[in-house]
Amino acid sequence: MKITDLKVAIIGNLPVVRVTTDEGIDGIGAAETTKPYLKSMIEFYRDMIIGKDPKEVERVMLGIRRMGAFKPWGAAVSSIEFALWDIAGKAAGIPTHRLLGGKIRDKVQVYNGNVRFKRNGNEPEDYAASMQQMKDHPYNFSIIKEAVSFHGGMNRTVDNFYFGTSVTGQRHPNRGTITPKGFKYLMKCVEAMLDVLGDDVALALDCGPGMTVPDALKLAKELEGSNIIWLEDMVTGDYTPYVLADLYKQITPYTTTQIHTGEQIYLRQNFVELVERNAVNILGPDPADVGGLAEMKFICEYADLHGILFAPHGRFDGLIGLAAHVQLAATLPDNYLAFELPQADFEWWNDIMEGHEDLEVKDSHIEVPDTPGLGVTFIPEKAKRYLRDEDADFFDN
Ligand SMILES: [Mg+2]
Numbered sequence: 043m044k045i046t047d048l049k050v051a052i053i054g055n056l057p058v059v060r061v062t063t064d065e066g067i068d069g070i071g072a073a074e075t076t077k078p079y080l081k082s083m084i085e086f087y088r089d090m091i092i093g094k095d096p097k098e099v100e101r102v103m104l105g106i107r108r109m110g111a112f113k114p115w116g117a118a119v120s121s122i123e124f125a126l127w128d129i130a131g132k133a134a135g136i137p138t139h140r141l142l143g144g145k146i147r148d149k150v151q152v153y154n155g156n157v158r159f160k161r162n163g164n165e166p167e168d169y170a171a172s173m174q175q176m177k178d179h180p181y182n183f184s185i186i187k188e189a190v191s192f193h194g195g196m197n198r199t200v201d202n203f204y205f206g207t208s209v210t211g212q213r214h215p216n217r218g219t220i221t222p223k224g225f226k227y228l229m230k231c232v233e234a235m236l237d238v239l240g241d242d243v244a245l246a247l248d249c250g251p252g253m254t255v256p257d258a259l260k261l262a263k264e265l266e267g268s269n270i271i272w273l274e275d276m277v278t279g280d281y282t283p284y285v286l287a288d289l290y291k292q293i294t295p296y297t298t299t300q301i302h303t304g305e306q307i308y309l310r311q312n313f314v315e316l317v318e319r320n321a322v323n324i325l326g327p328d329p330a331d332v333g334g335l336a337e338m339k340f341i342c343e344y345a346d347l348h349g350i351l352f353a354p355h356g357r358f359d360g361l362i363g364l365a366a367h368v369q370l371a372a373t374l375p376d377n378y379l380a381f382e383l384p385q386a387d388f389e390w391w392n393d394i395m396e397g398h399e400d401l402e403v404k405d406s407h408i409e410v411p412d413t414p415g416l417g418v419t420f421i422p423e424k425a426k427r428y429l430r431d432e433d434a435d436f437f438d439n
Contacts, residue, residue, distance in 0.1 A: 043067070043133060045096050048088040048122065051433035052078045053394075053425070054387045056360045057117075059084055061125040062439055063096060067132050069415065071124030071366075073117035073330055074358035075387040083118040091122065096129040099141075099336065107309070112283045113331045116308035123334025124366050124416065131415035138369040138416055142339055145372035149407040151380035153185035153246065156357035164199045166227075166234035173235040177243055184406040185244045185271055185380055188235060191228055191261075192216055192252030193275065200227055213281065217252035225257070229264060236268055244271035246302070246353075251279045255292045262297035271379075272302035272324050272353070279303045287315035290322050302326055305355035309333050310341050317341075317348050324379065328355035330363050335370045346377040359384035361391050361398045365418040368401060372410040380406070394425035 049060045057080045059071040073080050087106045094102045103123055110119035131138040139145045159175040161168045169188070176186050190196060197203045197216050206218035220228065232247065239245050247270060249261070258276035265273070277289045285307060294301045302324040307313060308331065316322055325345050329338045342352045352374060356367050364384045371381055383403065392398060397418035400411040411417045422437040429436055 043095050043097055043129075045091050045094050045102075047439065048085070048091060049436050050081045050084045051429055051436040052081055053428050054391065056362075056387060057081055057084060057121065058362065058436075059121045059125050060436060061091070061096060061122065061129060063129060065133070067129055069096065069125035069128030069132065070362055070418075070420065071121040071128065072360050072362040073121045074114075074363075075360055076358045077114055077117055080114065080118055083115060084121060087118065087122055096126045097133055099123065099126045099130055102126055103334070103336075107333060110308055110333065112308045112312075113281055113306035113328075116331045116333055120330045120332065120334045120337075123336070124330070124362065127335055127366075127369075128415040135414050137410075137412050137414060138335070138366075139372045139410065142335060142370065142373045145410050146375075147372055147410070149409045150368055150371035151184065151407050152383040152403060153187060153353065153380040153406070154179070154181070154183040155187040155246075155248070155355075155382040156385050157181065157183075157383070164196075166230040169231045170234040170238050173238045177238060181383075181403040182405045183243060185246055186239070187246035187248055187274070187382070189248045190231060191220070191247075191249040191276075193248045193250050193280070196224065196228060197252070200224060203227070215251060215282070217250070217254070219254050220257050225260070228261070232265070232270075236270070239269060241269060244269055246270070246272050246274060248274040249276045251275050251277060251282050253277055255289055259293045259296055262293060262299040262301065265299050266297060270299055272300040274302040274326065275305070276301070279306060281306055285312060285315060287319055287321040290316065291319055294320070294322055300324055300351070302353065305331065307332060310337060310344065313341050313344070317345055317350060320348055320350065322350065324351040324353050326353045326355045326382075328359070329366055329370055330356070330359050335366060338370055339373060342374045342378065346375045351377045351379050353379040354381040356382040356384045361386050361395055361418055362416065364401055365397065365416040368408050368410055369416055390428065394428060395420055
């Protein structure tokens with residue numbers, strides 16, 4: 043079998059990859075719905091994979107992996123890897139999880155980092171009200187994540203939250219020392235959410251990047267003994283193009299609150315310091331950023347040998363990403379906790395794909411389907427109307 047083409051279309055806001063072969067089997071992959079700008083980046087790899095056997099996933103990946111980078115750029119390589127596993131599974135007539143080692147669980151746990159309800163304001167009672175709605179959601183989530191501190195924009199919504207002046211431009215990495223007033227406000231919001239959740243549901247907090255090491259340790263110490271399952275990306279993390287494991291090493295060993303990072307990191311090599319030095323308790327790479335499903339599997343196994351847990355990022359990964367997450371999570375060792383449930387960016391995604399109906403969430407879990415490949419496919423007749431003019435031939439050949 044040989045790869046004949048790599049096509050990219052932006053459907054909704056999602057960059058979707060379609061890899062075609064000379065045997066009529068195709069595979070699909072996707073990046074995040076927040077990255078429609080990735081199209082030309084993904085097309086960059088076309089000439090490097092055409093003519094190769096897509097069933098030999100690792101051999102194809104060796105040819106392109108080094109041409110990727112930390113988030114957002116690793117998504118281009120990762121989305122191609124998804125499509126290769128989809129082809130390999132379909133060609134063998136088996137679900138991708140069997141090619142990744144086989145499932146060790148029949149249903150996989152998900153957490154809520156994406157099902158949101160509009161908050162009426164920024165007071166602790168507003169955080170509590172929104173948390174109550176998330177707790178009451180029919181998916182019955184076992185873990186709910188909320189954005190606080192710099193990640194939750196508290197530096198913009200609260201006067202004098204920190205000793206600094208926020209740059210309000212998009213994606214500016216504000217950071218600095220939180221004021222006593224800011225810290226009290228942060229704690230009140232967190233306590234209000236913990237009161238709502240009680241012992242039924244664990245609370246995860248996405249906190250930065252942007253916090254200083256002393257503030258991060260202070261927050262972790264204050265929350266010891268509470269129902270906080272992790273503090274995410276306090277110092278580095280989301281879209282930070284480096285790791286700085288040493289900074290986490292000044293926090294993690296000194297608190298019983300679990301410390302989490304990793305969503306922006308590309309490739310296993312960039313986890314070495316975090317893992318070997320036990321700089322965090324939980325890693326949360328995103329398969330659509332880290333280099334793909336096999337890359338995730340390796341990192342999770344490696345983390346397990348060091349007593350580190352695994353809670354993958356995924357909120358913007360769409361339906362194709364959801365299917366990929368389920369295939370992967372089924373195969374991960376018991377340090378696997380839960381992945382962040384992705385949702386489609388538009389309702390109509392459910393009309394243009396099949397297979398997603400097998401990925402329903404019940405009691406915070408999804409049953410692992412046995413459909414060949416990743417388990418979701420386009421219905422081209424229905425999907426075509428959502429193609430942009432320049433992508434009109436996406437489903438041809
Ligand atoms: Mg995050």
